[in-house]
Each structure stands twice: as structure tokens, then as C-alpha cells.
Amino acid sequence: MNTKKDLKRILATDCGSTTTKAILIEKKGEEYRLVVRGEAPTTVEAPFEDVTKGVLNAIREVEELTGVEILDGEKIIKPAQDKRGVDIYVSTSSAGGGLQMMVAGVVKQMTAESAARAALGAGAIVMDVIATNDKRMDHERIELIRRLRPDMILLSGGVDGGTISHVVHLAELIAAAEPKPRFGTGYDLPVIYAGNKDAREEIKKILEKKSALSIVDNLRPVLERENLKPARDKIHDLFMEHVMAHAPGYRKLMTWTDVPIMPTPGAVGLLIETVARKENIEVLGVDIGGATTDIFSVFQGVFNRTVSANLGMSYSISNVLAETGIPNIMRWVPFTIDEVELRNRIRNKMIRPTTIPQTLEELMIEQAIAREALRLALLQHKEMAVGLKGVQQERTISDAFAQTATGETLVNMMTLNLVVGSGGALSHAPRRVQSALMMIDAFEVQGITRLAVDSIFMMPHLGVLSTVHERSATEVFEKDCLIRLGTSIVPVGTSAKEGQVVVTVNIGDKTYQVKYGEMKLIQLGLGETVEAEIIPAKGFDVGAGKGKPVTTKLEGGVVGVIIDGRGRPLTLPEDHGKRIAKLKEWFTELDVYPSIP
Amino acid sequence: MAHAYTPGLKVTKKTIVRKERKLPLKGNVLVKVGDEVEPDTIVAKTELPGDVQTINLAGKLGIMPDEVKDFILKKEGDPVEKDEVIAETKGLFGRFLKTQIKSPVKGTIETVSPITGQLIIREPPIPVQIDAYIKGKIVEVIENEGVIVETVATFVQGIFGIGGETKGVIRRIVDKPSDPVTPDVIDDSLKGAIGIGGSIVTKEALDKAVKVGMSALVVGGIDDMDLKKFLGYEIGVAITGNEQKGITLIITEGFGKMNMSNKAFKLLTDSEGKHASVNGATQIRAGVMRPEVIIPLEGETGEDIEIKEARGLEVGDLVRIIRAPYFGYIGKVVELPPELQKIETEAKVRVLVVETDNGERITLPRANVEIIEE
Incomplete structure (x- = not known):
């Protein structure tokens, strides 16, 4: 090199x-x-x-x-x-299906959750989480380990110096299950132990003969702190040594590369982390694929990644239907369609996943389903991207009035600065404004947020490159990878009447007012920025507090600046006719489709 | 990419079918290369390690984990019978107030942990065996793992199915590929049969097919609403084959009312009275698996079978349209314009022009057709 x-x-x-x-x-x-x-x-x-x-x-x-x-x-x-x-x-x-892992930890909400975060952060799909308090019987846990045949198991539990019996018991269960890896029967299943360091000797006795055991630093050495990096790094090493090395041709490919091959989502995560750190911003990244939807985030400097293994636009499209139901999909569609017909269309996409929408109606249905897949994936992400649970917090008098429980989600749509979308539904939407609106609707972004898409899915390449040459990775990310769509302005609040102005935006000598229930698009091109004064109505918040104005620079893009006066949480009219009328009004104002059926 | 090409499903009068039959764990192969096998011939067997029971001895006896060794009556590796006493406290005055722990199952003591105080008993191994699935000949033995069975057969792939491997005699149950399968075409004479239907099967007809004990139904389409009612749940991801509904269902075209393709209908109904093996298992991810009907042809060697190379789409090919608004149309490719074209959605895609049976010319994305393989 x-x-x-x-x-x-x-x-x-x-x-x-x-x-x-x-x-x-x-x-x-x-x-x-x-x-x-x-x-x-x-x-x-x-x-x-x-x-x-x-x-x-x-x-x-x-x-x-x-x-x-x-x-x-x-x-x-x-x-x-x-x-x-x-x-x-x-x-x-x-x-080959990526990296599929099982994780185990003593307490579900503590070490098991930390272990799951480590595995997800490394780019794995977590097939299941086993914990001492998961309400399963031991034989059920053993049966589960056997049946799932993961590529790897991550075992954690206990803070350093704490009790060892629980984590040793988990090791006994893993040993009793005699787990077999997914690829072939000719090698031992990799197990990583990242728990209480005092239990290492016992763990070795139990697992060394029955698995390919690796031991790394405790991922939760004390309750107040996670130390996920050693476990994440070890997962990457083992992914190459054990899992990929058994996939056809990888041994040869490994000799060609200058740094170890990384799991794709692990690389995307690294890039998102790098960008957030360099710009000192909060970032949400999403990759909606055919089978899975990955979400990456950096909030308060903490990186999190989740993969919704069964939310996607082709192989998993039927699962989106199963999880959200027909009414939730139909609420985004500006025309009426028979349920029997819609179900058949969704199933036909599942069984012939490479087909593409040919008519506008079909495109609108697919984009409605994409909104639901994205919405559900973010819900799952919010549950995993949380502060550490079980941690004592010091409180002052003022905190007593705004008590926050430990383990609250870190995801804060108001402080979020940048959303980056990728994957077919977002990267290849015929009009860029369609991608922008899908992300605004599905994630219910709040306040002032920049929107972008990864045009040709270059984030994995740049992620692995960032491990050896950060400068080239971030420069290409900025200049060639991202297509900047523009900025959304979303006042948060609900207590307005239809027709009441909820936000006023002053740009230079121009004033834009948006009423409750309306949307507006302001043209602001790629590379352009303007100074804007954003004044929310009483009871509405754009980031500085209810009714408080914000002065900031707005960034343009291929779409422009979208002002969303629909309030948060976003609710659509219950009445079928009114809802369709509203959808048509928004789609027309933002010029989302060439025509509406 | 050089060419857009959606391979069609195989619908072939005569082909060589090879099936790998592998154990989940290493074991014994019971046949050798050259052996003729029937669908139910057992070709390999093994034993899965038995289930495991854990007993919290320390907890039950009210002692510390490291004291367990003083109370246990068995050692690691010892066999135990169900209800056999495996540990007990000394008790007061001999047998009074004595706590006894009995084994909940027959098995072997696997481990006794001085750290957790847990005892693990492993139940006897579970025998597993696999059959040949199709009538044919063993052409390869995968040492300790399984075999490859080969046969010359009529082979029809479906697009989606539920239920696993089964076998039976092929029976035509409708007149035309456009006829729906309704309860009135199903009667007791179809017990154990593989019924060949037409355009759609209703939930009521499926229920009746289960009632009379049909092995399988092969039909053009089904309404998803009916499938959901029949299964009792919504199918999530497209991985099927383990449904236990008492029948294997194979859909050849798609969801909704879809006439079975003439070719598939003719091949299947021409095989009326023959024995066939079918499998509804479908997997539409990496390693695609489609449901199948295999009808072995007696006395055929397969020497005259031409192996066709997979190739790209060409003018003159027969294709099926597989997406709305023309779903199910069949026609010939008449043009393959190389340049990208804007379609109604404004997406710029590779297109093709198809001429249907009634002379209508339709321009549509190449991704939305599949070749009907001859």
C-alpha cells in the first residue's frame, strides 16, 4: 500500500x-x-x-x-x-445474506441491550436476544440457539467485578445447545465473550471445546458506560475469518484488498459517524432495500444502527403490509382502490421482486408502502437508540420538574440536522421531491432539517475507505455522493385551526406565510444558501421553543425549501374524501407527480 | 448492464432433474451410486442431539452452588431414568424432611456446575431420516451428508407455494386453464391426488380439498385475501414450505385470477394418471427457490435432451407481462430499443415492445416481462 x-x-x-x-x-x-x-x-x-x-x-x-x-x-x-x-x-x-448474529446478556434491558447495539453497530442482523430475564424457559433458549443457526454469538453479562453466576449459566446454555454455524458443518461456531472479566476462566472451561471462542473487553464494564468498540472490532475480524472465508471466492478477494473486507452496513455506519463528528451535527441515515431497511443515527454524539430485517420494498414488501395493515398504506394514496386488488398487487411484487411500477398509480402505491416501511423502521430504531438503562442519575431541583427516565430514546427529530436517504425507493424516485416528501412524511421531521439522498449508493465504499483515508472519503461524500434536496421547515404543534398561520418565513425582502394544514415549496437551488428568519405562531416550535423565532442559514438543493404546516404529530383527515383532497393539494403544491389520477 | 433479462419459470416436457438430499448434521448415507430409489426410500439418517433440561439444584435444595457436589447422587455422563432421584439432602432423623430431586426426563447427566448450581440433563438423541423425494437414480453420494438423486422428468415450476414435499397421482380437475377451482369440482375420488386446476382457487375449494385428503393443488392464481383466510395469518416474508395445512398449494402465475399458462396446463394434464412429487417451498431471496411439480418419465434416459444456454432477451421471444396494468398478457417481443425511454412514472428505463395475440402493441419496462422458456 x-x-x-x-x-x-x-x-x-x-x-x-x-x-x-x-x-x-x-x-x-x-x-x-x-x-x-x-x-x-x-x-x-x-x-x-x-x-x-x-x-x-x-x-x-x-x-x-x-x-x-x-x-x-x-x-x-x-x-x-x-x-x-x-x-x-x-x-x-x-x-450471502450478510452477517446474522445472536446475542446474549444477563439483563435484557442492560447488558443484553448493549450487546445487541454492538452487533448491530458492526453491521449484523440480530436474529434474537437471549437474557436471563427474557421470560423463556432454559430449554426454549437452547432450542432457539439450535434452530436459528447464527453465524456468530456475542455473549456478555455482568459488570467487571460483579456476579459471575448468571453469565456462566448463559454460557452453559450455549454449550448445551451445541450450536452449528449456518455455512456447512466443517468448522466451529465463533462465540465472542465480552462480559465480566472475572468470569473469563469459567467461560473458557465451558465454551472453549464447543466453539471458536474469542474473549474481548467487557462491553459494559460499569453500568454507566458502554465500551462497544472491542466487541465491534472483533465481530468484523471474525466476519472475515470465519463467515466470509467460507463463502465462495472470498479467500481470494481477501488477498486483494489492502484492508479487511467490511460488512456493508458496518461501513455505512462508519461513514455516517465520521460525517457527524467532522461537521459536529446530528445525522439520520436510512437505506431502504428490497429485503431490509437499515437506519443509522448519531444523536448527542452517540452512534446507533438498527436493521429492520423484514421491512423492505420487494422480498419483504408483504411484511410491511402484515405489520402496518392496509388502512395505514392507503392513507398516503390519493385515490380509491379495492382491498382485494391492492393485496394481490403487493403479493405480486413480492413474488416478482425485480419488476418496476409502470403507471403513476403503481408508483404512488409503492411510495405509500415505502413511507410505512420507513416509519416502522424508525420506530424500531428509536427503541434501540436509547440512553443506558439502569444508570443512576444525579438530579438537580430543575430536573425534578422535567424528569427523564433512563433509557429514553436519543432520537430527537427537532435537533436532527441532516437526513440522508438511500436505497431504490429513495435514490431512484423519478422526481427528487418524491424522495424528500417520503422522508418528511415517514420520519415526521421537525424544525429545520437538511435533506439529501445518496445518488448511487456509494456510502459503503466511502465507509471502508474512511478507515484508511478519511480525507478522500469525506471529500467524495460531500461532492459526489450526496444529492442535496434542500431543507424542510416544520413547526411543531397541534393546537391550530385550519387556515390559521402557523409559521412566517422572511427571506430578504420576501415573506412566506404557511397556514395550518398547508405545505409550500420555495425555490432555492443547489449550492445556494440564504439567511432566513423563521417565526412560528404561538404554540408552535421550530427549534428555539414555542413561539420563538429562529434566524438561520437555509441550504437549497434540487428540490428547494419545503415548509410543512401540517403540525406534529402528523395526522391525516379521517374522512376519506377530505384526506384525498388534502393529499392532492399537497402533491400539487410541491409538484410531486406529473398528474394525479 | 449488458442486457436486462428476467429468467422465466421452467415449464419443460422433458429435462434432467437433480435433487440434493442432505442431512442437517453429519450421519450415515444408506444408498450407493447407481441405486434406483422410490420417493419414500430412506437415503440417509442421523441422530440429532437430544433436547436439554436444566434443573436449578442449588435453588431447589436451598444450598450454595459449590455445595451441589455434596448432594448429587450422579456424576457427569451417567444415564438417568425419568423420576429417578438424582440429588437429595441428608434430612433430619434419617428419612424425615428429606428433599429429593427427581429427573424430569430419561437421559444423561451432561454437566453439573459449581458456579451456577445448575444441572443439565440431555434427553436421548432424536433420529432424523431423509427420503429420496423423487423416483430416480443415485448419481452422487456426499460422504456422511446425503446424496444427489437424478431423474428424467416433466418439470413445472410455480411462482409461489405453501406446504412442503408430498407425492401423488396427477388428476385434472377443470376443463380449461381459465376455469376457476370451486368446491363442486372436488370430491372424495381425489384423495391423495395432485389436482390440476385453472385460473383461481377459492378458500372454500381449498378447505374441501383438505377435507377429502388431496395431496396437492396446482392452479394459476389465488386471491391473497383467500390465502390469508386459509392460513389464518398474513404471510410476511416470502419464505414458505413449513405450513402444516394438510395440503401443498402451488400457484403458477401469481395473485388474483390468472389463467394457468396453456403450456403448463397442457403438460400437467397430459400427465394425468402419472405419479409425481411436488413441493410448495418458496424462497424469494438470495438462493431463489420456487415450488415445483416433478413427473418422472419411465424408461427415458435423457440422452436426447438439449441443454440450452441462458441468454438475453431477443426479438421473437415469447414473454409474459408480470406487472400491472397488463399483468398476465402473453406476447412476442417485436422491438428492443437500446436507448432509455421515459415511461408514465417519468422514470427512464430500458423498454421493449410486445405484440399480444390480438395484435396490440405494448411498450413497457423490460423489468416487467419474463421469458416463457420453451
Whole structure:
């Protein structure tokens, strides 16, 4: 590998379950920019069964599009010289179903929850959480471990120096289950122990012979503090050593990359974390896929990631229907459709997941379902992204009046600065304003929030790149990865009557007023910013408190500035006719669709 | 990408079908390469470790975990019978006030923990065996794991199914692919049969099929509302096969009223009276699995079967439209314009032009058709 400072050309790939995407980044003058992107079908499964074939095809497309010679046969040429070679090659992977884990901890709301956060943060799907107080019988827990066949188990429990018997009992259960890994029968299941350090010797005695045991620092050494990084790092190591190494072609791919291959969502999370830290802002990132929806957030400096394994737009679309119900989907649709017909359409998308909406009606239905998938995924995220539970808090007199329980969600839509959407439904919506409105509706953003989408799903590449070269990763993220949609202004409150002005926005010599139940779009282009005075009505809040004005810079984008006067929490009219009329009014004002059926 | 290509479902009069039959854990393979097998021939077997029972000895005896060793009557590895005493306190005056702990199950003492005071008993192993599923020949033995069975067969894939592997005799139950399957076409003579239906099956017809004991139903479509009522719950993710509803259901076209394709209907009804193996298991994620009907052809060697290479969509191909508003239409590809085109949603996509049977020309996204494989 070349020294970090003088990287001239960077190659990165992401091996997804269906497509392998390669990007080429070059230093042009003093800045790093994306040059081109190539893609090819992923080749993990039969008849190829070798991931590197798809990687090579994607790289060849990059070669053809740029004229840069990158491959010498099946070898990546390094370092970069003129129109030949790259300085560094990195990759992420989510092929083969990603990383599926089970976690165990003593108390469900404490160590087990911390363990789940560590696994999610590392990019895993958490199949189940076992805890001493999960109300299951021991034989049920054992049966569960056996049946689920995870890729890996993370065991934690007890603060350092605390009682050891509970966590030892959990280890006994894992040993009794004799868990077998998902891929094949020829290797031991990796188990990571990240609990009370005093129990290590006992844990070794119980688990060393029955699993591939690794021991790392306690992820909850004291109640007041989480220490998730050692467990997260170990998960990444084992993902490569044990899980991916058994997937076809990965052993070869591992020898090509300059840093270890990361699970795709783990890399996206790293990037979101980096951006939040560098800009000192609160960020919410979402990736809505066919099978799963991932949410990443940084609030109060704390990173969290959740994956809603069964919320998605194709394979899992029926599960969105099962979880939210027909009425919740229909409330976003501006026309009437028979339930039997709608159900059949949703199922037909599930069984033929690669089809795309051809008519406006179909597009509106898909975008209605996307809103519900996003809404449910954020609800799950809010439950996991919480402060530490079981922690004693010192209170002052003033706190006594505003008591907050421990374990409250960190997600605060009012303080949130930036929402980044990605995944087919958001990245490929025919009009960008559709993506903006889907995110506003589903997440019920509040106050002043910037909105963006990841145009070509480059976040995984940039995430793994940020581990070796943060500068190039963040520069490309800023300039080439994000498509800035603009800013939303949402006064929070409910106590207004239809027709009453809820917010006044002064920009230069222009004044915009938005009434309760209305939406408005102000044109403000990409790269433009304006100073604005935002004055909420009495009882409404845009960030400074009820009725208090805010003066701030508003950022434009390909959509502009959206003022949402519908109040929060967002409620739609119950009456069918009124609801449809309102949806049509908003869609028309924001120019969301070319026409409305 | 070079070409948009949605592979269709296989609907083939004669093909070579290979099925891997693998144990969940390593075990013994009972057949060898070259053996002829019937669908119910057991090809491999193993034993799963038995279930585990835990007993909190320390808690039950009111002692400290590290004292358990002083009260237990068995050691690790010892067999125990159900209700056999495994630990007891000394008691007062001999047998008075003595606390006895009995084993809740027959099994073996697996561990006794001085840290937690827990005792773990493992029940006897659970035998597991797998059958050949199809009539055919063993062509490969995967050592200690299973076999590959091969047969020459008529092979029809469906798009979605519920229920697992089963077998029976093929019976036609409607006249035309457009006929619905209603309760009146199902009677007791269909017990154990695989019924071939038409365009849609109602919940009432499914209930009757279960009542008369049909093995399976193969039909063009079903209303999702009826499927939900039949199952008693909403299907979430598209992973099926473990439903225990007393019947295997295979949908060949999709949800709603959908005429079964003429080709599938003809192949299946031409096989009337033949034995077949079917499986409703469907998985629409990585490693796609579609439901299937396999009708082995007696005395065929398969030597004359041409293996066709998978290829892209070409002008002249027969395709089925698989998305509203033309769902279910069948036609020939007449144009494949290379440039992206804006469709009604304003998305810019690769399109194709299809000419339907009645001469109508339809332009639609390439992603919304599938090739009907000949």
C-alpha cells in the first residue's frame, strides 16, 4: 500500500447480494473526486460460486469507461502511475445474506441491550436476544440457539467485578445447545465473550471445546458506560475469518484488498459517524432495500444502527403490509382502490421482486408502502437508540420538574440536522421531491432539517475507505455522493385551526406565510444558501421553543425549501374524501407527480 | 448492464432433474451410486442431539452452588431414568424432611456446575431420516451428508407455494386453464391426488380439498385475501414450505385470477394418471427457490435432451407481462430499443415492445416481462 498522504487513485467495491459495484476515485488538483462507477452481477451463487468474478467484471467496466488500466489478468495493478494502476483497493460485502448474529446478556434491558447495539453497530442482523430475564424457559433458549443457526454469538453479562453466576449459566446454555454455524458443518461456531472479566476462566472451561471462542473487553464494564468498540472490532475480524472465508471466492478477494473486507452496513455506519463528528451535527441515515431497511443515527454524539430485517420494498414488501395493515398504506394514496386488488398487487411484487411500477398509480402505491416501511423502521430504531438503562442519575431541583427516565430514546427529530436517504425507493424516485416528501412524511421531521439522498449508493465504499483515508472519503461524500434536496421547515404543534398561520418565513425582502394544514415549496437551488428568519405562531416550535423565532442559514438543493404546516404529530383527515383532497393539494403544491389520477 | 433479462419459470416436457438430499448434521448415507430409489426410500439418517433440561439444584435444595457436589447422587455422563432421584439432602432423623430431586426426563447427566448450581440433563438423541423425494437414480453420494438423486422428468415450476414435499397421482380437475377451482369440482375420488386446476382457487375449494385428503393443488392464481383466510395469518416474508395445512398449494402465475399458462396446463394434464412429487417451498431471496411439480418419465434416459444456454432477451421471444396494468398478457417481443425511454412514472428505463395475440402493441419496462422458456 502507498503511504496515506499521496494516494492518487483509489478503487473500491461493494459486493451486494445481487450487484457488485465498483467506484474509482482520483485526486484532481487538491481534491478527491469520483471518476466513474461500474457494476456487474454478483457471482457468489451457482453457477459461478466465486465472488471475484463479479468483482473483476465490475472493475473491467470501470477500465472501459475510464481508459485506466487496472487489471493485469486477475491482479490489481499497484501503485498508480499515469493511466495505469491504483494506489489502494478496499471492499465491503453483504452477499450471502450478510452477517446474522445472536446475542446474549444477563439483563435484557442492560447488558443484553448493549450487546445487541454492538452487533448491530458492526453491521449484523440480530436474529434474537437471549437474557436471563427474557421470560423463556432454559430449554426454549437452547432450542432457539439450535434452530436459528447464527453465524456468530456475542455473549456478555455482568459488570467487571460483579456476579459471575448468571453469565456462566448463559454460557452453559450455549454449550448445551451445541450450536452449528449456518455455512456447512466443517468448522466451529465463533462465540465472542465480552462480559465480566472475572468470569473469563469459567467461560473458557465451558465454551472453549464447543466453539471458536474469542474473549474481548467487557462491553459494559460499569453500568454507566458502554465500551462497544472491542466487541465491534472483533465481530468484523471474525466476519472475515470465519463467515466470509467460507463463502465462495472470498479467500481470494481477501488477498486483494489492502484492508479487511467490511460488512456493508458496518461501513455505512462508519461513514455516517465520521460525517457527524467532522461537521459536529446530528445525522439520520436510512437505506431502504428490497429485503431490509437499515437506519443509522448519531444523536448527542452517540452512534446507533438498527436493521429492520423484514421491512423492505420487494422480498419483504408483504411484511410491511402484515405489520402496518392496509388502512395505514392507503392513507398516503390519493385515490380509491379495492382491498382485494391492492393485496394481490403487493403479493405480486413480492413474488416478482425485480419488476418496476409502470403507471403513476403503481408508483404512488409503492411510495405509500415505502413511507410505512420507513416509519416502522424508525420506530424500531428509536427503541434501540436509547440512553443506558439502569444508570443512576444525579438530579438537580430543575430536573425534578422535567424528569427523564433512563433509557429514553436519543432520537430527537427537532435537533436532527441532516437526513440522508438511500436505497431504490429513495435514490431512484423519478422526481427528487418524491424522495424528500417520503422522508418528511415517514420520519415526521421537525424544525429545520437538511435533506439529501445518496445518488448511487456509494456510502459503503466511502465507509471502508474512511478507515484508511478519511480525507478522500469525506471529500467524495460531500461532492459526489450526496444529492442535496434542500431543507424542510416544520413547526411543531397541534393546537391550530385550519387556515390559521402557523409559521412566517422572511427571506430578504420576501415573506412566506404557511397556514395550518398547508405545505409550500420555495425555490432555492443547489449550492445556494440564504439567511432566513423563521417565526412560528404561538404554540408552535421550530427549534428555539414555542413561539420563538429562529434566524438561520437555509441550504437549497434540487428540490428547494419545503415548509410543512401540517403540525406534529402528523395526522391525516379521517374522512376519506377530505384526506384525498388534502393529499392532492399537497402533491400539487410541491409538484410531486406529473398528474394525479 | 449488458442486457436486462428476467429468467422465466421452467415449464419443460422433458429435462434432467437433480435433487440434493442432505442431512442437517453429519450421519450415515444408506444408498450407493447407481441405486434406483422410490420417493419414500430412506437415503440417509442421523441422530440429532437430544433436547436439554436444566434443573436449578442449588435453588431447589436451598444450598450454595459449590455445595451441589455434596448432594448429587450422579456424576457427569451417567444415564438417568425419568423420576429417578438424582440429588437429595441428608434430612433430619434419617428419612424425615428429606428433599429429593427427581429427573424430569430419561437421559444423561451432561454437566453439573459449581458456579451456577445448575444441572443439565440431555434427553436421548432424536433420529432424523431423509427420503429420496423423487423416483430416480443415485448419481452422487456426499460422504456422511446425503446424496444427489437424478431423474428424467416433466418439470413445472410455480411462482409461489405453501406446504412442503408430498407425492401423488396427477388428476385434472377443470376443463380449461381459465376455469376457476370451486368446491363442486372436488370430491372424495381425489384423495391423495395432485389436482390440476385453472385460473383461481377459492378458500372454500381449498378447505374441501383438505377435507377429502388431496395431496396437492396446482392452479394459476389465488386471491391473497383467500390465502390469508386459509392460513389464518398474513404471510410476511416470502419464505414458505413449513405450513402444516394438510395440503401443498402451488400457484403458477401469481395473485388474483390468472389463467394457468396453456403450456403448463397442457403438460400437467397430459400427465394425468402419472405419479409425481411436488413441493410448495418458496424462497424469494438470495438462493431463489420456487415450488415445483416433478413427473418422472419411465424408461427415458435423457440422452436426447438439449441443454440450452441462458441468454438475453431477443426479438421473437415469447414473454409474459408480470406487472400491472397488463399483468398476465402473453406476447412476442417485436422491438428492443437500446436507448432509455421515459415511461408514465417519468422514470427512464430500458423498454421493449410486445405484440399480444390480438395484435396490440405494448411498450413497457423490460423489468416487467419474463421469458416463457420453451
